[in-house]
Amino acid sequence: MASIVKIGVSWRALIRRKGHKGLCKTFQTKAQAEAWARQREAEIDRGEIVAEPGVLRVNEVIQAYRELRDQSRPIADTANEHYMLRRLADGLGDKRAGALSTQDLVSYCQMRKEEGAGPYTINMELSKLGTVMRYAGSFLKIALPDVTGQARPLLNHLGLIGGGGKRERRPTEDEIIGLLDQLKQPYSDLVRFAIATAMRRGEIVKLCWTDLDSEKKLILVRDRKDPRKKQGNDQWVPLLGDAWNIVQRQSRDNDRIFPVHEQTVSKYFKEACEDLGIPDLHFHDLRHEGTSRLFEEGYEIQQVSLVTGHKDWRHLRRYTNLKPVDLHREKKVPE
CATH class of the missing domain: 1.10.150 (DNA polymerase; domain 1)
Structure with missing residues (x-):
């Protein structure tokens, strides 16, 4: 109950509630003070005025x-x-x-x-x-x-926070083979698919059969990550190389192509790396690997961006860690 007190020729309304900041205001008449107090108390009861910052957790x-x-x-x-x-x-x-x-x-x-x-x-x-x-x-x-x-x-x-920097880590062929042998299905195919498409973990586990265009061999990636657009950023992505075959051999008993949880993917991937003694390898590094392979296979940057979803080609460079030895490959001379 609010306290209405006469102060000289004015009336002061004071509201105190446990866990809330005290509210106080002075009016010319008692009726005005009472009306204001009733309105504020109703707002508190409706949750429109919450606990003061010092109390709120x-x-x-x-x-x-x-x-x-x-x-x-x-x-x-x-x-x-x-x-x-x-x-x-x-x-x-x-x-x-x-x-x-x-x-x-x-x-x-x-x-x-x-x-x-x-x-x-x-x-x-x-x-x-x-x-x-x-x-x-x-x-x-x-x-x-x-x-x-x-x-x-x-x-x-103190070095407790910092930028992401640029990761140079790419899995070796032996590490990839070991992971594919260690992981059970569908996780081994999911790793293969991640490398073939350079997709993010979250994008892969959300892919649905209804988003597959079998005639054009395309898959619709919905709400793809974009710093300027959080929703509705859907993109058709070509299923290149072995990606199409990997999709085709998945069970159609579920609406999703890879019906697994995003965190479970990370859990099994991390456990497999630990069992095999593979150091400092993250699932997201497979996106780096897949992107780099596209460049190594001869695709141009504008073509690679259609697969990876990068709008700014400058950002694509941080995912491109080409191996120096690949520069020795024989270049084809145009006829």
């Missing part, structure tokens, strides 16, 4: 961000963003959002480093936290600190 802010995204662009359970939010909630969820400090983020980054995350991965998670605090704060009508911006100089100095 990071977990609640993350949940508010998810609810906000549900209204525009829902976060899929298989999306990398979902897992980043879950890691942030696990590591920082019980912290007070309004009192989150640089030291809190240093501790979080050190914990992630001990878990095996690299500077680029941690940097991406911190960027996501900044987005969450900014958008959810506006959604909840509260001011949250830009703690990620404040912490970045120190985190950079």
